[in-house]
Amino acid sequence: MTTPWLTLVGIGDDGSLPAAGRTALEAAEVVYGGARHLDLAGDLKAETRVWPSPFSKVYEDLRILNGRKTVILASGDPQWFGIGSSLTQRFSREELTVLPSPSAFQLAAARMGWAVQNTDCLSVHGRPLETLRAALYPGARILVLTSNASAPKLISGLLAEEGYGPSIMTILEHLGGPNERRVESTAEAFSADIADLHTLAIEARLAPGTTVRSRVPGLPDDAFVHDGKMTKREIRAVTLAALQPHPGAVLWDIGAGCGSIGIEWLRAADRTSAIGLEPHKDRRAMAQQNALALGVPHFKVVDASAPDGLSGLETPDAIFIGGGLTAEGVVPLCHAALEPGGRLVANAVTLESEQVLLAAWQEFGGELTRHAIQRASPVGGLTGWRPLMPVTQWSLIKT
Template sequence: MSAPWLTVIGIGEDGLDGLSGVAKRALAEAQFVIGGKRHLELAGSLSCETVSWPSPFAEGLKLIDARRGAATVVLATGDPMCFGLGATLSRRYPADEMTVLPVPSAFSLAAARLDWPLEEVETLSVHGRPLDRLRAHLHPGARLLCLTSNAEAPRRAADLLADEGYGASRMTVLEHMGGARERIVSGTAESWHEEVADFHLLAIEAIAVRDTPVRSRLAGLPDDAFRHDGKITKREIRAATLAKLAPHPGALLWDIGAGSGSIAIEWMRAAPRAKAIALEPDAGRRAFAIANAAALGVPDLDLRDAAAPEGLDGLPVPDAIFLGGGLTAEGIVPAAIAALKPGGRLVANAVTLESEAVLLKAYEAHGGELCRLSIARAGRVGGFTGWRPLMPVTQWSFVKP
């Protein structure tokens, strides 16, 4: 094909007036235009075939596929590559077949209205996603710009903020930015009662009360931040383990024998877009892990009722693997090493002699680092204070060549 046949046009509340000449020409020359009902109304009268995006969503993609090569326009909101349809289409069509023409995103418009430097703000989407994702971004002084799903979202966000100890936070809802119906409504989370439009952006200035716990994104949350039955990697060991696993943006972790999910949860909190698949065969512990993931802001944790090595079949290739349980299962270490991509990291912790023997053999066979971690916490001993040791942990870490 000599030129892109697919044009993705971002359109704002000002409709055609806000489009560039290039975007207007693409609309005028299009043979087929597809977009949401609101987008088509904003675009006005068009001379070509137009279709409102159908449900289910995949049916719209099929309509675009059927017209491949013909001049096609997809209408989207604002900047299509910012939590928008453009990202979906870019995974489907190569760059030389597609032109993207954005207008200012909702984030840019909101930052301009609020006088917030955009580089000092966290932007996220809870549109069609669990609102619990907000929890991972809360800290005193945080400024958040959030794409939401509907008019109920601010009320639910206010309840969440109050639940987390951020009831004094200032919330601002910016409706229909850039158009004739633009409206800005503000209030505090603890007293929020405003009725707002479905189409809006939610801005939050996080204000914590004095005793609100600060939950850092660095590894090592307090043990009592998690619900568990005692099967949890303790705080200090967890921090040392995550340091060896080295989470980074977009990386995938397999957490094998996840227990309460503490390692997988802190992995996902530590880096943007980090993902984790957690295997845990015990139903009670999976229930703890599900609750912990939601409470700590990573409800997208992929938790599975499975054990290794059989539960590893068909999983996407990981960047890192944590073996927190099941070390004595036949073939678990070789299976984990085989699954890793080159440069991938494996960390295994053992507290029993039997598991420690497995790690010693792995160290002798593959190298890496073998260390013992011993932690003691101060506690009352009668009328005095003494050290109470935790069970020592033998840790093997390995980077695949």
């Protein structure tokens, strides 16, 4: 059995450590951490090393230390948006011991009087601020880890842009330390100077007249920048229901267009990922613009089309074919790429595409449905129904 030699210890802003963490530091031969962490830990007998540059080199350095008692210092709970997840991917549980302190989220929730289980906790540290857009809804309580002192001002602008200018922003600096400070303001009036080390608490309040963007699939068509060729709202909702997004699932969005299907997939469940294949430059740009505007900047849109562009992609949990359906071999290749339980959905509006779906249904089974949507609109001084193009949909759960 492997003897643990690597210990990851969470440290508070006041230098507090779990009791076992102090014991690990006293026994350590080497201690890694940021300069601030090493200062907080006080006098150490071990050799101390500040994070290398580039940071990724630390994993190579740690491998060289294998067998020597080594401690890594990190802020709070390193398993919560910290280095812990990266270490556990590279070192076994037999090698690595994790000793957390209270996280910034726990301390912030305690200061705010919020129940953590009813609070959305996210990080924009080294991540796009636009991630916040998908987390906004009236009454939301959000705790945010940020990168630096400039982030709250940028976030206040984002909130105002989204119609959440009346939201209350509370900046909690140096939580748990001697320099702890609290600054509070509405987003639309925010102008304070803030310390780099802080946690941001947001109580989301909607400005009058602002439309709520639900994470339930079926956003209005005008929520997207598009060139007219997109999966319309009603069909999009039906399509996402058939694709069945769930946390951690991967989608292939073939013929992504303006990205409406991939974006709604990412908004519908946490930790999902989506790869959009779109050969047209203008549509890729629209998809990326929409992904930022709707809070899913991690939507990956590539310059490719099926079937050639499918090679080497991450194994999907679901596949949507919205374009390129008539290309030879696309449907069989997509079916083969799915594991049992995977979902395959394809939409057609032309007779040629319908023929492909009919053949696929006959070969692989599943469900074949036709959706006809009509929307009310003015007819002279009266109102009448205007039909959208009917959409034939084939959906399958692979057995």
